[in-house]
Amino acid sequence: MFRLPFRFFAAVLMLAAAALANAAHAAQPATVRVDYTHSGNALSDQYALERVVIEPLPWPGSTARNFDDTNRGQNRVEVVDAKTGDLLYSRGFSTVFGEWRTTEEAGKMSRSFQESVRFPKPDRPVRVRILERDERNQFSVAWSVDVDTDAQEVVRKQPALPVKPIPVHVSGPSSDKVDLLIMGDGYTAAELNKFEADARRLSKYLFSVSPFKERAKDFNVWALAVPTAESGISRPSTGVHRASKLGTRYDIFGSERYVLTLDNRALRDIAQHAPYEFIEILVNNETYGGGGIFGQFSTAAAGNAWANYLFVHEFGHHFAGLADEYYTSPVAYAAASTRMEPWEPNVTALRDPANIKWKRHVKAGTPLPTPWPKAEYEEASRAYQKKRAALRAANRPESEMNALFHDDLEATNALFAGKPGRPLPHRHDVGAFEGANYEATGYYRPAMQCLMFDRSGAFCPVCQDGITEIIDLYAGAAR
Known part of the structure; x- marks a missing residue:
């Protein structure tokens, strides 16, 4: 007896869900x-x-x-x-x-x-x-x-796109869900199946990380890529230049790992053909890199060994406005001259410890600032950053950089685990750990370790709250 494969039925159900979402859209403005x-x-x-x-x-x-x-x-x-x-x-x-x-x-x-x-x-x-x-x-x-959106000069008709968005994870009508659009840049026509696989793989990982895991039914995920003539995107610091559809490239603001597009018109003219509120761009490269701008878009190198981390970390910036909690890596930004309380939910200038913004997570008796092995961490980090710079300067294979990242995370985990029989007293507490927001002093993060601090795999409770608040804004109860 001939039987259709399960994948066929799954595809039919997915397309039916997408049709339902589009039908619901019909009543929308x-x-x-x-x-x-x-x-x-x-x-x-x-x-x-x-x-x-x-x-x-x-x-x-x-x-x-x-x-x-x-x-x-x-x-x-x-x-x-x-x-x-x-x-x-x-x-x-x-x-x-x-x-x-x-x-x-x-x-x-x-x-x-x-x-x-x-x-x-x-x-x-x-x-x-x-x-x-x-x-x-x-x-x-x-x-x-x-x-006046009814004025004569308003643009109402634009060229059709040669490709269609792919439904990756459809939970219901867009009006009731968070719509994430995964876009591809640097994928040739022959690599569009690879793009779809990358989008499915990384979105699946996103929904394995809390609180996205618990709220997966509040999301729709779509994938869209216009093919390019050459594989990959530009990396000017190594003399690599590619004409890509979104204009995404490495070396933004002189930072070799910072990946953004400065061509907003190209981005929006393609993205408008899919339902979206948030965008993550997958670049078809193996070199470590990514970036994220709150409310604009995020990027991640899909072919890198750390793509899972990059996808979720950068999406944390774009989706929830989470700040970077690390402070020893070189960045393109100049240090702030004042210590104003940051708007980001996961860093603080600790101007008023008694009313710290994540007070509800701080156990009674937890000292603020909260002690941690800061000096030992910084000493190890200086050595790590020196090795990292040397690898990039010599344009060494990406496998060596990936191995260095792994060794660095292992060293951090070992340091934070404490000595045998003597665990660090605040290892798993929420407090105010000095060193965050690219600066060693004056800014504090909520936990000793978090996905926004290093390449570990979980968000701290404060970052989880920050993400949940944005999910609720788009897919929660009416406000």
Whole structure:
């Protein structure tokens, strides 16, 4: 008797779920995208409108959750009624420009970056406001523009895409779920099956890590890649240059492992053909690298031995605005001159220990700051960073770098385990461990070890809370 394979039925069910999601979308408002330029330097910045676009797909989010109360991001977009000033929509986000302006280059010259904000199409003219955090860490309006989404100059029709999004993990209608779009860059036409396999493999790993594991049914995952002529993306520091569809490359801001795209127009014009609220770009490379901008996108080298870690760590930046908790690796950013309380949920300047932002996780009697073997860790880290720099300078095989990363994690685990019969007293406590946010002093992280601190495999309780809050914003009960 002939029997169809299980994979066939699974594919039919997946496509049926996708059809259900699209049907639910039919009642949704259209998606509006405002493209603009953001230019300036370390001291000042300016904005200018480029265009207003009605995207091909309906709004993927719930209109019952239009207001963001998480206080995340260096920026916030607010859409208000042009006549009454009533708030219709808000979201926090950060930008590539915001990171660039902390680099040494921004003190010497001005640059322009492309940015976009998206929101459900209103039934009236609106004012779109971009807010920035000021010196008091409070939001204030930096730019506003009046937008009539029914005006003649609004772009309503764009070329079709030669490929279709692939449903990877569909839990229900987009309006009730978090929609994650995994995009590929540097995959040739012959490698599109590899891209799909990479997207499925890494999304599966994402949902093995708490709290994504427990909330997997609150997500839809889609995959989309436009093939490139050559395999891989540019890595200018080694003389490798590739013409890729998204413009993703290594060596952003002079950091050899930092992978971003600066071509926002290309990114959005492709992404708009799939339902999405969050984007992770998989680059078809083996070299360790990635990046993440809150509310914009994240990236990960899909072919690297540490791709699982890269995918989840960078998504933590993009999805929840989690800060890096490490501080011994070289970065492109200049050190802050003041210790303002960070907006990120998982780092603190500890200005008021009695009211630390993650107070509910701190057990009575836990000292703040919390002792840990900081000096020993830093001594080992200096030696590790020296070896790492030497490997990159000599352009050694990636297998040697991967082995070094493994040895470094093993050494950290051994240090934090303590001596036989003498475990470290606060090894698994939540407290305030000095050293975070790229600085050795003045900033503190919640736990001795976390996925945002090193290449270990779990988020600390505070980071888990930060992620859960964003899941609830997009897929929780109506706010």
